[in-house]
Amino acid sequence: MNAGSAVVTGHEERRIPPVRPEIELPEVAPAGQAEIERVLPLGERLMNLALVRRLLILAVLAAAWEGYAIYVNNPLMFPRFSDVCIAFVTDCLDGTLPERAWTTLNVLLLGYAAGIVCAAVFTTLAVTTRIGTDLLALLTSMFNPLPAIALLPLALLWIGLGVGSLVFVIVHSVVWSVALNAYSGFRAVSPTLRMVGRNYGLTGANYVVRILIPAALPSIVSGLKVGWAFSWRTLIAAELVFGVSAGKGGLGWYIFEYKTQLMTDHVFAGLLAVIIIGLLIDAVVFRFLEERTVQRWGMQ
Amino acid sequence: MTNAEPPLLDARGVTLRYKTAESLVTATENVSFSVFQADRFVLLGPSGCGKSTILKSIAGFLEPAAGEFTLKGRRITEPGPDRMMVFQEFDQLLPWKTVEENVLFPMLTTRRFRRPEAVERARLFLDKVNLSKFRGAFPHTLSGGMKQRVAIARAMAMAPEVLLMDEPFASLDALTRRKMQDELLELWDELRFTVLFVTHSIEEAILLGSRILVLTPHPGRVRAELNAHTLVHEDVGTAAFRDLNRRIHTMLFGEGAVGRVA
Numbered sequence: 284m285n286a287g288s289a290v291v292t293g294h295e296e297r298r299i300p301p302v303r304p305e306i307e308l309p310e311v312a313p314a315g316q317a318e319i320e321r322v323l324p325l326g327e328r329l330m331n332l333a334l335v336r337r338l339l340i341l342a343v344l345a346a347a348w349e350g351y352a353i354y355v356n357n358p359l360m361f362p363r364f365s366d367v368c369i370a371f372v373t374d375c376l377d378g379t380l381p382e383r384a385w386t387t388l389n390v391l392l393l394g395y396a397a398g399i400v401c402a403a404v405f406t407t408l409a410v411t412t413r414i415g416t417d418l419l420a421l422l423t424s425m426f427n428p429l430p431a432i433a434l435l436p437l438a439l440l441w442i443g444l445g446v447g448s449l450v451f452v453i454v455h456s457v458v459w460s461v462a463l464n465a466y467s468g469f470r471a472v473s474p475t476l477r478m479v480g481r482n483y484g485l486t487g488a489n490y491v492v493r494i495l496i497p498a499a500l501p502s503i504v505s506g507l508k509v510g511w512a513f514s515w516r517t518l519i520a521a522e523l524v525f526g527v528s529a530g531k532g533g534l535g536w537y538i539f540e541y542k543t544q545l546m547t548d549h550v551f552a553g554l555l556a557v558i559i560i561g562l563l564i565d566a567v568v569f570r571f572l573e574e575r576t577v578q579r580w581g582m583q
Numbered sequence: 584m585t586n587a588e589p590p591l592l593d594a595r596g597v598t599l600r601y602k603t604a605e606s607l608v609t610a611t612e613n614v615s616f617s618v619f620q621a622d623r624f625v626l627l628g629p630s631g632c633g634k635s636t637i638l639k640s641i642a643g644f645l646e647p648a649a650g651e652f653t654l655k656g657r658r659i660t661e662p663g664p665d666r667m668m669v670f671q672e673f674d675q676l677l678p679w680k681t682v683e684e685n686v687l688f689p690m691l692t693t694r695r696f697r698r699p700e701a702v703e704r705a706r707l708f709l710d711k712v713n714l715s716k717f718r719g720a721f722p723h724t725l726s727g728g729m730k731q732r733v734a735i736a737r738a739m740a741m742a743p744e745v746l747l748m749d750e751p752f753a754s755l756d757a758l759t760r761r762k763m764q765d766e767l768l769e770l771w772d773e774l775r776f777t778v779l780f781v782t783h784s785i786e787e788a789i790l791l792g793s794r795i796l797v798l799t800p801h802p803g804r805v806r807a808e809l810n811a812h813t814l815v816h817e818d819v820g821t822a823a824f825r826d827l828n829r830r831i832h833t834m835l836f837g838e839g840a841v842g843r844v845a
Contacts, residue, residue: 475672478644481662483689493692497679580678581723 362548371552380537380556387533388560390446391518394453398510401454402461409466419466423459431456431517435524449521456517457510464509468502469495501577508569515561534560589656590617591777592641592745596650599636610636611803613650616796618745621775625792625811627782629835633803634781638749641779642668654744664693667738671750673730676722676737683709683718686737695741708736711770728759735767739776746778752787764790765816785831789814789824797834806834 322328329335345364352363362370374380405422408415431452438448472495480494496503522535532540534557541549577583594617599610610633618624626634639645641652643662652659654666667689669675676685683705690701709715712732722730731751738746752760764787771778782788788795793812796805811827818824 473672473674475670475675476677478639478642478662478668478670479675479677481644482642482664482666482668483692484663485692489692494677497677500679576679580721582678 359545359547362551366548367551367555370546370548371555374549374552380534380552383532383534383537383553384556384560386531387518387522387535390449390533391453391514393446394450394518395457395511395514397450398454398457398514399461399507401458402465402506402510405458405462406465406469409462410469416466419462423463426455427459427463431513432520432524435521439525444525449518452517452521453514456513460509460513461503461506464502464506465499468499468506471502472498501582504569504573504577508565511564511569512561515557515564519557588619591620591622591655592618592779593653594637594641594650595653597637597640597647597652598649599633599640599645600648601636601645609648609802611798614798614803614805615650616805616808618777618779620777623771623778623780623791623793623812625780625782625788625795626798627785627788627792627795627831628798628803629783629800632798632800634783634798635749637803638668638747638779638781641745642666642747664689664695664741665744666747667741667743668747668749669731669734669738669751671753673727673754675734676730678722681719681721682714682725682733685722685733686740689737689741693741701740704740705736708740709733711739711773712736712766726759728755728763731755731763732766735770739770739774744777746776748778748780750781750783753782753784760787761816767791768815785828785835786819788831789827790816790819795831797831799835807831 323331349364352358352361355361358366371380405415405419409419410416434455435448435452438451442448442451476494476498480490485493518533519535519538522533523539534553538550538553538557541547541553573583594615597614598612599614600607601610602608614633614637616624626637628634636645640647641654641659643659643666646660659666676682677688680688686705686709687701690696690704691698696704706715706718709718712735714729714732714736717725717729722733725733734751735748752763755763767778768791770776780788780791782791789811793810795807795809795811797807797809798804799806809827809831814824814827
């Protein structure tokens, strides 16, 4: 057989690879002069940062806004970006915006905490009993698609104007996503980890607190995040419908008020505040929580 | 058997059944054996012989349908830290705890050791499995072999009556597995703990076991109880090793069967 002249199509010819001499180096030579690592130029390193790229996009969008507003020249309908910034800063400095935001956040925290307590009750029922599981599944599938704000008229009817009604709709917006996520988190705890916990003789609350909750934490945190986003939107929407309780209005009311006064730059400033607070909670509070827990533990 | 000392762990006519969504499966039928102090007792059999189910039942996760397991004469009814389990799965470490905290966790939650003593034991056993440097690392940063070492250290630090190992090396690559087998034997040589080891590899059973319980599949019944206390890694390839290997192979797969079990 002629080496290298095998017929390409012929599987019948049993080809054998050529036998070559063995190679064994006495010692592997040091890595020589080849460049192993080089620092990238500053520009390229900066562009690799997501924050820098996103700030750049923001700047472009702001410039487009400014340009379009100058072109339209109708501050009533479409104020300039710079005017919005000025309105935002003045209202921040004279304390109006922080005060309104504080009012909103107070109500929100109250509702959020109440929602989590309700979710904990539902999750406990769902994890421990089969009827509880069915109850949670049924209620979640019914109420999760229902926007919480749609319950506001009923809340007003039952509870009346005031913080109570706001808390009612916030609880509704938080409870289902938190309970559902926590429940699926508990269900997904691996059988091995469960057996490890029981192997140590852990039972009851000890078992839940030391094994199940940390193991389900990724789902619990993502439920809390979704619940936060829902409740924030719901509250702002509810405040737009009726914003004043006990003489103090929140951010939604701030937006509504300035709309009726046709001070559109302040309306935008209010929206900006809503966005910034939402972002801050998500990027600071939840990011911090995730970095300290699930990311650090490699569970995400 | 003429043995003056009473067995540490006794299985008497144990039948194990578990339910799946569709049916009631009999995993083992009328299995009896005795494990003595410092035994390296191996449960060997092909998949489906119920060897893991036996281990889980000894751990207290599954009540026997008939017969009973006794540990030091007391009937096993529920899980407990006197029988520490090492699983095959790498996710048996608590991911939210560091290596050292993982080893400390059972010692502290069971109140078996006070903190200073537990810390000392954790260091000692992490040292024994060569993981002292990784004390502060989180499990997700470790390789599979290292995770299994932590699990072994965690179980041994508890000083259980019996160590239950459910194919702990089955998910490791061949080189790491071989190293871990040697390390386990070294540890045993030093500490003389009692271990019940489940495997489906005849070679691993001969290497690690001092006594091998051979089980037949569907449902698991005892086929033989063999001695292998003289054979270690150095004996792989010797006539005695090959003979025992072939003997077990024939028991499991019949005379005509060729090839090897993994």
